[in-house]
Amino acid sequence: MMVGKQQPAPPVCRQTREKMQDYLDQTLPKRESLAVFLHVRECGECHGHLAALQVLFEGLDHMPPVAAPDDFDARVLAAVPYETYLAMAPLRSPRVPVLLEHDSLPTWARSRSVRIVGLIAAAAALAAAATGVAAGAAAWTVAAVGCLPELSVRLQSLSRRVYVATVHRSIPR
Ligand SMILES: [Zn+2]
Structure with missing residues (x-):
């Protein structure tokens, strides 16, 4: 051939x-x-x-579809050396949609200091608005932007938890 x-x-x-x-x-x-x-x-x-x-x-x-035997996973895993099995941990962990992966948020947004500074800025802006130092709309904008990094990280982690708890449970393994 x-x-x-x-x-x-x-x-x-x-x-x-x-x-x-x-x-x-x-x-x-x-x-x-x-x-x-x-x-x-x-x-x-x-x-x-x-x-x-x-x-x-x-x-x-034209080949007929072949179904994997029931013990296929077990046999493959049994044939894999233990170190390789450990190295495969990321493959075994439940997959979540890309948007829910940590990496889908920019590094700066995930950075602890950015999140804290954002929250402080937001708190300062709200305090300024409350005491009438700053105009309402501007203060709210600063507050919203300041909260964004912390909010997105929290929202992402919450959605991920909900996704893993609900969707993954319904996928037969
Ligand atoms: Zn040729």
Whole structure:
């Protein structure tokens, strides 16, 4: 099935073969797809490659779906060395939507000092508004902006907890 394995294929052939899977999936841009089509028509070796891939893909398409045995997870885990198992901890922890990941908030917003300074600014603005030192609207704006980092961090952590408690429980494992 492997054609031309003895000698390295010319660059144009290698480029064409790299694109064959996408070509068959019809996900190549039109121009590249045409280039593959034209090259394969001229090049016997690449034509052979494409034909082999086509047979392989058709075979895969017609394979019946295979259900994993019930003890699949247990067997995989039993075969994994303990250190690797520990290193896989992030994979085992429940996945949450990207918005609920810590990293989705900018680092500065998660920084403790920014959150505290924001709250102090907000408190100062509200105090100023209450005593009539600052105009109401401006003070409220400062207060709202000041609370934002702390609020977003808290809201995110709360949503994450709710998500893990509700959605994850309903996913069968
Ligand atoms: Zn070729």
